[in-house]
Amino acid sequence: MMLSDLRAAFAGRLLTEAADTAPFLTDWRRKWTGRALAVAQPDTAADVAAVVRWCHAQRVAVVPQGGNTGLSGGATPDGSGHAIVLSTARLNRVRSLDPMGNTLTSEAGVTLQQVQHAAQEADRLFPLSLAAQGTCTIGGNLATNAGGVQVLRYGNARALCLGLEVVTADGQLWDGLRALRKDNTGYDLRDLFIGSEGTLGVITAAVLQLFPRPAAQVAAFVAVPSPADALGLLALAQARLGAGLTAFELVSDTCLGLVERHVSAARRPLADASPWYVLIELSDTRSETEATAQLESLLEAALEAGHATDAAVSTSVAQFRCLWALREDISESQGAEGPAIKHDIALPIARIPDFIATTDASLARHFPDLRLVVFGHLGDGNLHYNLSPAPGATGAADRAAIAALEAPVNRLVHDAVHAHGGSISAEHGLGLLRRDESARCKSAVELQLMHAIKRALDPLNLMNPGKLLAPEPTP
Numbered sequence: 001m002m003l004s005d006l007r008a009a010f011a012g013r014l015l016t017e018a019a020d021t022a023p024f025l026t027d028w029r030r031k032w033t034g035r036a037l038a039v040a041q042p043d044t045a046a047d048v049a050a051v052v053r054w055c056h057a058q059r060v061a062v063v064p065q066g067g068n069t070g071l072s073g074g075a076t077p078d079g080s081g082h083a084i085v086l087s088t089a090r091l092n093r094v095r096s097l098d099p100m101g102n103t104l105t106s107e108a109g110v111t112l113q114q115v116q117h118a119a120q121e122a123d124r125l126f127p128l129s130l131a132a133q134g135t136c137t138i139g140g141n142l143a144t145n146a147g148g149v150q151v152l153r154y155g156n157a158r159a160l161c162l163g164l165e166v167v168t169a170d171g172q173l174w175d176g177l178r179a180l181r182k183d184n185t186g187y188d189l190r191d192l193f194i195g196s197e198g199t200l201g202v203i204t205a206a207v208l209q210l211f212p213r214p215a216a217q218v219a220a221f222v223a224v225p226s227p228a229d230a231l232g233l234l235a236l237a238q239a240r241l242g243a244g245l246t247a248f249e250l251v252s253d254t255c256l257g258l259v260e261r262h263v264s265a266a267r268r269p270l271a272d273a274s275p276w277y278v279l280i281e282l283s284d285t286r287s288e289t290e291a292t293a294q295l296e297s298l299l300e301a302a303l304e305a306g307h308a309t310d311a312a313v314s315t316s317v318a319q320f321r322c323l324w325a326l327r328e329d330i331s332e333s334q335g336a337e338g339p340a341i342k343h344d345i346a347l348p349i350a351r352i353p354d355f356i357a358t359t360d361a362s363l364a365r366h367f368p369d370l371r372l373v374v375f376g377h378l379g380d381g382n383l384h385y386n387l388s389p390a391p392g393a394t395g396a397a398d399r400a401a402i403a404a405l406e407a408p409v410n411r412l413v414h415d416a417v418h419a420h421g422g423s424i425s426a427e428h429g430l431g432l433l434r435r436d437e438s439a440r441c442k443s444a445v446e447l448q449l450m451h452a453i454k455r456a457l458d459p460l461n462l463m464n465p466g467k468l469l470a471p472e473p474t475p
Ligand SMILES: Cc1cc2nc3c(=O)[nH]c(=O)nc-3n(C[C@H](O)[C@H](O)[C@H](O)COP(=O)(O)OP(=O)(O)OC[C@H]3O[C@@H](n4cnc5c(N)ncnc54)[C@H](O)[C@@H]3O)c2cc1C
Pocket: 028, 063, 064, 065, 066, 067, 068, 069, 070, 071, 073, 074, 075, 088, 108, 129, 130, 131, 132, 135, 136, 137, 138, 139, 140, 141, 142, 143, 144, 145, 146, 147, 148, 149, 197, 198, 199, 201, 202, 203, 204, 427, 428, 431, 464, 467
């Protein structure tokens, strides 16, 4: 197998020196490190196809990689050293923007933030928004079907994509860059590739949906007595704010305490502590005055109904950002408390209060030394249901102790998720992290269908093998 042939097969870059390839071989959280034959950085979709064709001919595995911010280990090669990491870093052009059709066509390696800026320059909004947006790429967002903070109003990455361009596992280029909102012409190939975590093909470009930019965004930080009251408030907000309701985030008092402890600029917005809070964002196409009036009227109704006990509403952009920072700084603050056990779960919204009550109690019974750190996108039924050790437990022995608890804690939480009709991965995908747990929770027929799709689109099992689905036993 000659790497010089691969170098000659495409016009982009091929990295082979250890110092050059190292950043591509370890994931964002430094949980997994692998090895690779080389890192290929093609310039164009045709170049991607040339790399994949070479890999197909040589029976070499391909690990697609965008910004390498994924949290499930999907973009890291295994330890065999036989794979090519295919980095989309140089597929970095916004190809076109259609303000009338409200679409933007972007190559896969453009960062989410660059797409947001391109939309903004045309007085449009691309609403996908997540903390890794300066580094993560559109290809990665679509391959993981990323979520973030505005899913409630605009949907996840899947809902924001109209068309795709993909290099198939045998190196053919499929041009599915259709800018159509309606297209009922058979199996939806686009939806197969979205969320497939690089296991079916390489996304090289996408047509994305844009929206009008809201005239005003207002936020409220609301004290609520319980998760059930948070749902009562959600129902009120949906009824009164309609499509203006953009985000509805749940934050426990433990989370707020962590942010207060670790972020020096953080200030509690309300005088008295409450066991739970909700952060509501309302965006309005008319004016800030109208948005504020609507939000205040909602909060009055919520106080009257007993779903809320206090609230603070932002009156400036700076205050809006401060309220959001209380939510966005939770992950980093939890990290400062030492090792954590994290779960990114989805549940039918109505079952969330029961899930929290029964799972919290069960964890307290079996793992009394762990603290629950619960927050998330309540409006989407998505919780980050995390656990931290007792305060100060940050030494090597504590790390080893929490690592030993990870598997039994995961099992307890995932069984509870399954029993409540939920999903063990709401927005971070399966990768390596949740691959086997997911197989445990899915029915035999669902797994059989997923393997059939994998076999049909990648019969040689060369596209990101071992991610999302465990390899099938050879007959
Ligand atoms: C601080 C932080 C905050 C985050 N917040 C959120 C959040 O709120 N919501 C959320 O959903 N995620 C979040 N994430 C996770 C991560 O940012 C997303 O999963 C993101 O979509 C990954 O994009 P990426 O370009 O970094 O992909 P990578 O990490 O490079 O790859 C992720 C997966 O996609 C595959 N892939 C990448 N590019 C392609 C391509 N062009 N074609 C085919 N397959 C490809 C890879 O093989 C891998 O399986 C967060 C991560 C961090 C570090």
